[in-house]
Amino acid sequence: MLFKTASSPHQNQAITVDQVMQKVLLALIPGTIAAIVFFGWGVFINIIIASLTALTCEALMLVLRNRPVKPYLTDGSAIVTACLLALALPQLAPWWLTVIGTAFAIIFAKHLYGGLGFNPFNPAMAGYVVVIISFPREMTQWVPPLIEGYTHLNFIETFKLIFTGIAPDRFSWDAITMATPLDTLKVQLGLELSINDIHQHKTYGPLFGSLSGVGWEWINGLFLASGIWLAYKRLIDWRIPAGVLGMLFFLSNSFALYDYASFTPPSFHLFSGGIMLGAFFIATDPVTASTTRKGRWLYGMGIGLLIFIIRTWGGYPDGIAFAVLLMNMAAPLLDYYTMPRAYGHQWYEIPGYHKEDQDE
Amino acid sequence: MTEHSNQLSNFHGGLKLSGHKTMSITSPISQAKIPAKVIIPLHQHIGDSGELLVKTGDKVLKGQPLTQPTSYVSAPVHASTSGTITEITEHKIPHPSGLSAACVVIETDGKDEWIELTPVKNYQQLDATDLRNIIRHAGIVGLGGAAFPTAVKLNPGPTHTIETVIFNGAECEPYITCDDMLMRERADEIISGIQISLHVLNSDNGIIAIESNKPEAIGALKQAIKKNNTTNIKVISIPALYPTGGEKQLIKVITGKEVPSNGLPADIGAVVQNVGTMAAIHQAIHFGKPLISRIVTITGKGVKKPQNLDTLIGTPMSELISQCGGYKENADHLVMGGPMMGFTLTTDQLPIIKGCNCLLVESSDDQQTQRRVMPCIRCGECARVCPATLLPQQLYWYASSKNFDKVQDYHLFDCIECGCCAYVCPSQIPLVQYYRFAKTEIWNLERDRQKSDHARIRHDFRQTRLEKEKQEREERLRKKKEMLAKKKQENPETADKDPKQAAIEAALARVKEKKEQAGINPKNVENLTEAQQKLIEEADSRRQQSKVE
Numbered sequence: 015m016l017f018k019t020a021s022s023p024h025q026n027q028a029i030t031v032d033q034v035m036q037k038v039l040l041a042l043i044p045g046t047i048a049a050i051v052f053f054g055w056g057v058f059i060n061i062i063i064a065s066l067t068a069l070t071c072e073a074l075m076l077v078l079r080n081r082p083v084k085p086y087l088t089d090g091s092a093i094v095t096a097c098l099l100a101l102a103l104p105q106l107a108p109w110w111l112t113v114i115g116t117a118f119a120i121i122f123a124k125h126l127y128g129g130l131g132f133n134p135f136n137p138a139m140a141g142y143v144v145v146i147i148s149f150p151r152e153m154t155q156w157v158p159p160l161i162e163g164y165t166h167l168n169f170i171e172t173f174k175l176i177f178t179g180i181a182p183d184r185f186s187w188d189a190i191t192m193a194t195p196l197d198t199l200k201v202q203l204g205l206e207l208s209i210n211d212i213h214q215h216k217t218y219g220p221l222f223g224s225l226s227g228v229g230w231e232w233i234n235g236l237f238l239a240s241g242i243w244l245a246y247k248r249l250i251d252w253r254i255p256a257g258v259l260g261m262l263f264f265l266s267n268s269f270a271l272y273d274y275a276s277f278t279p280p281s282f283h284l285f286s287g288g289i290m291l292g293a294f295f296i297a298t299d300p301v302t303a304s305t306t307r308k309g310r311w312l313y314g315m316g317i318g319l320l321i322f323i324i325r326t327w328g329g330y331p332d333g334i335a336f337a338v339l340l341m342n343m344a345a346p347l348l349d350y351y352t353m354p355r356a357y358g359h360q361w362y363e364i365p366g367y368h369k370e371d372q373d374e
Numbered sequence: 375m376t377e378h379s380n381q382l383s384n385f386h387g388g389l390k391l392s393g394h395k396t397m398s399i400t401s402p403i404s405q406a407k408i409p410a411k412v413i414i415p416l417h418q419h420i421g422d423s424g425e426l427l428v429k430t431g432d433k434v435l436k437g438q439p440l441t442q443p444t445s446y447v448s449a450p451v452h453a454s455t456s457g458t459i460t461e462i463t464e465h466k467i468p469h470p471s472g473l474s475a476a477c478v479v480i481e482t483d484g485k486d487e488w489i490e491l492t493p494v495k496n497y498q499q500l501d502a503t504d505l506r507n508i509i510r511h512a513g514i515v516g517l518g519g520a521a522f523p524t525a526v527k528l529n530p531g532p533t534h535t536i537e538t539v540i541f542n543g544a545e546c547e548p549y550i551t552c553d554d555m556l557m558r559e560r561a562d563e564i565i566s567g568i569q570i571s572l573h574v575l576n577s578d579n580g581i582i583a584i585e586s587n588k589p590e591a592i593g594a595l596k597q598a599i600k601k602n603n604t605t606n607i608k609v610i611s612i613p614a615l616y617p618t619g620g621e622k623q624l625i626k627v628i629t630g631k632e633v634p635s636n637g638l639p640a641d642i643g644a645v646v647q648n649v650g651t652m653a654a655i656h657q658a659i660h661f662g663k664p665l666i667s668r669i670v671t672i673t674g675k676g677v678k679k680p681q682n683l684d685t686l687i688g689t690p691m692s693e694l695i696s697q698c699g700g701y702k703e704n705a706d707h708l709v710m711g712g713p714m715m716g717f718t719l720t721t722d723q724l725p726i727i728k729g730c731n732c733l734l735v736e737s738s739d740d741q742q743t744q745r746r747v748m749p750c751i752r753c754g755e756c757a758r759v760c761p762a763t764l765l766p767q768q769l770y771w772y773a774s775s776k777n778f779d780k781v782q783d784y785h786l787f788d789c790i791e792c793g794c795c796a797y798v799c800p801s802q803i804p805l806v807q808y809y810r811f812a813k814t815e816i817w818n819l820e821r822d823r824q825k826s827d828h829a830r831i832r833h834d835f836r837q838t839r840l841e842k843e844k845q846e847r848e849e850r851l852r853k854k855k856e857m858l859a860k861k862k863q864e865n866p867e868t869a870d871k872d873p874k875q876a877a878i879e880a881a882l883a884r885v886k887e888k889k890e891q892a893g894i895n896p897k898n899v900e901n902l903t904e905a906q907q908k909l910i911e912e913a914d915s916r917r918q919q920s921k922v923e
Contacts, residue, residue, distance in 0.1 A: 016720055016721060017705075017706070017707055017708040017718065017719060017720055017721065017722075018706060018707055018718070019707075019718040019719075019720060020707060020718050021804045021806060021807040021810075022709075022711075022713075022714060022715055022716060022717060022791075022793050022796075022806055023713060023714040023715070023793030023796050023797050023806070024707060024709055024713040024714075024716065024718070024734070024736060025548070025713045025714070025797065026796065026797045026798070026799070026802065027797060027798055029800050030746070030748070030800050030801075030802065031748045031751060031800045031801050033800070034751075034753070034800050085746055085748070089748065129749065130748070130749050130751065131748075131749030131750050131751050131752070131801075132749065248755075251754060300751050300752045300753040300754060301751050301752050303752070305752050305754040305757060305765065305767055305768070306754075306757065306765065310754075349765075349768070353765060353784070354386075354757075354763045354765070355763060356635070356762055356763045356764050356785045356788050357385070357386070357622060357626070357632055357633075357635075357761070357762040357763050357788060358622065358632045358633050358634050358635035358636075358637065358762075358788060359634075359635050359785065359788070
């Protein structure tokens with residue numbers, strides 16, 4: 015009888031790219047539910063719009079690029095991109111904004127660079143940056159948390175608002191939308207108010223919870239928990255979030271110790287905005303991150319540093335997208351200079367060191 | 375003998391694999407039947423094949439050499455049973471290429487009659503060179519799979535002192551149990567072979583390294599050590615972590631040192647030998663028997679009765695399979711070696727060779743039949759498990775883009791092809807295949823470069839030679855001209871004449887001068903008669919006349 019041939023090894027473990035993506039999606043669920051609970055149906059509607067756009071664009075690009083549609087469409091990577099982007103957008107972002115962001119992410123940031131595995135920039139963050147630069151006003155349509163004293167929209171009203179831009183008669187636009195706590199803090203600190211003053215403020219005060227903003231602390235806490243689960247399952251490398259959060263903690267703590275009145279405390283930094291989503295789900299995108307151990311530490315720490323700089327002195331309330339994209343650029347360089355010492359080689363043989371220099 | 379497991383180091387990465395070993399160790403090692411014919415490839419080892427000693431029609435006895443080694447890194451092959459050579463021909467051999475090679479085909483006579491054997495009575499009295507020669511002529515090669523001539527490995531050369539001699543009984547690949555069974559059943563032979571090797575290497579003590587998942591083998595060897603009152607050999611249990619049985623990894627685990635890239639274990643004072651090879655050395659020295667059989671594990675979910683068979687070299691694989699009850703319905707792949715590093719064979723009509731430790735029959739549910747290769751997502755799992763601390767995803771990237779300079783910057787040639795990276799790859803990329811491809815391409819380029827270098831050197835040499843000849847010619851011409859010019863200055867009157875005429879005149883002058891010097895004058899001119907005198911004068915005048923004319 016004739017046997018089939020194959021290249022060694024002749025066995026492998028079960029986990030596949032699809033399963034990695036599925037587990038990442040699974041890990042997004044708790045934080046997403048918290049977001050819906052605290053900020054309403056807008057989050058959910060955004061995810062649906064983004065996912066449909068992503069799948070459509072993915073299929074379109076695969077056809078145009080003459081690639082097999084089914085295996086790539088079902089690998090889950092487009093949905094992950096869509097969810098990450100949707101979770102980063104304001105809850106009442108108009109539908110076309112979500113569509114533009116997602117389409118840019120999939121068509122430009124992903125497929126024009128060669129599709130899955132070949133994109134140098136995180137597609138979700140590239141899409142996010144396009145919309146935040148192009149449509150700054152729409153990108154501020156955040157809603158206040160669902161607590162007493164603030165307006166709430168039901169599903170139908172939210173749906174109508176996202177698709178038509180028409181607010182229900184009973185509310186004015188100003189009552190529906192509100193800056194995020196992170197943005198509020200930044201603006202008010204800029205107006206020479208102290209942290210304490212802001213927390214006592216009659217309008218903004220109730221927005222702040224025990225760690226950061228009401229709702230935000232829950233969302234971030236849940237993303238942290240499921241991120242730890244992902245790291246434990248080794249679906250992401252723990253070094254990247256550890257680098258991001260460690261650096262952000264170190265810097266915010268140092269500055270808060272120096273001047274607690276005018277610098278945001280570390281607890282607030284670590285539990286507000288998209289930080290946990292960014293640290294565990296966005297920065298860890300392996301395609302665009304560094305691949306070596308040391309490189310991943312540096313990559314994470316670089317993101318943490320940039321987030322702190324942008325949040326503290328930059329023009330945007332949250333700087334995750336910019337921080338991630340900037341470090342994406344550095345990833346190949348980090349990889350090259352953090353190459354591990356291979357078995358049987360000397361440390362000076364790794365790039366960045368030259369034996370000749372040592373000998374002289 | 376205490377275990378020093380606390381002193382062990384570890385290598386980077388590695389995989390905890392499920393062993394699948396129990397299926398083939400339920401029964402003891404059985405003797406494989408003598409087949410109707412054995413097919414013995416002349417080249418079964420690393421190095422040169424030997425010179426053929428037999429011809430078609432010869433009757434051969436068991437253990438009779440069929441070839442003799444022609445160079446230092448070479449090993450002979452022997453008739454594994456008695457019979458008649460029916461043909462010496464190209465036959466398919468178990469090799470990844472699937473190609474054929476020269477084989478001696480022996481029709482067996484069933485008598486299994488040995489050639490006269492010459493055991494060594496007291497090996498301690500022989501020096502290392504003699505023992506190495508016996509081992510060399512017994513055709514012993516590393517039985518762990520690589521089949522490197524053992525005599526060469528037992529000669530580290532005068533520049534190396536061997537401090538650590540490791541006997542490899544790790545057997546880290548799943549499914550394979552031939553070393554395990556050998557250690558359990560023939561521990562004495564192994565210990566005896568180890569003593570001979572230590573004597574040859576002039577080393578005081580040896581370490582037998584066995585993965586901790588083989589307690590029976592560890593026990594058997596310890597027992598044998600105790601029984602023989604051996605004090606210079608110790609058994610060390612090492613953690614079961616693939617590929618801890620790889621030479622470089624094992625050295626790291628035992629000594630904490632790393633074999634330098636492009637170097638040999640002897641460079642750091644270490645030698646690693648497989649335990650099966652030790653049993654073969656024992657047979658060669660104490661019984662004079664060459665390497666004509668080995669233990670082969672026949673296993674896998676696609677074969678009915680997995681077991682270990684003591685097999686004559688050259689036995690067709692199909693015979694072993696039928697002795698193991700044949701294939702199951704779902705038999706799908708036939709692998710020589712283990713599931714991690716073995717290679718697939720297209721047919722079982724191939725002979726067992728010295729390096730064949732295992733025949734693995736995989737069933738259709740073993741393999742992921744629908745292996746869907748996705749793009750690399752740079753997850754870095756491969757780098758985490760790589761026992762050589764390489765960056766497999768970078769190697770893959772550069773190998774697939776044929777960037778052969780860069781791929782060497784990332785130390786492609788330190789890759790041992792263990793398959794850990796491909797095992798964990800979520801994109802199911804056959805990474806090792808890419809590395810093999812890149813290595814082969816680089817070797818080809820290197821060969822081409824050497825060829826073109828050679829041609830260039832020859833061309834350059836020829837050019838220089840021609841140039842030199844031309845210069846020499848010109849130099850001669852120049853000198854001649856100079857000489858003439860000089861002469862012209864010295865005697866201008868001769869120089870005015872036609873140079874040919876001048877040369878003739880000069881020659882005549884020289885002749886005349888010579889004549890005068892030699893005193894060439896007419897002889898017998900005294901006491902002549904008048905008539906005679908007259909005749910002479912006449913003749914002289916005629917001569918004078920003809921000269922004038």
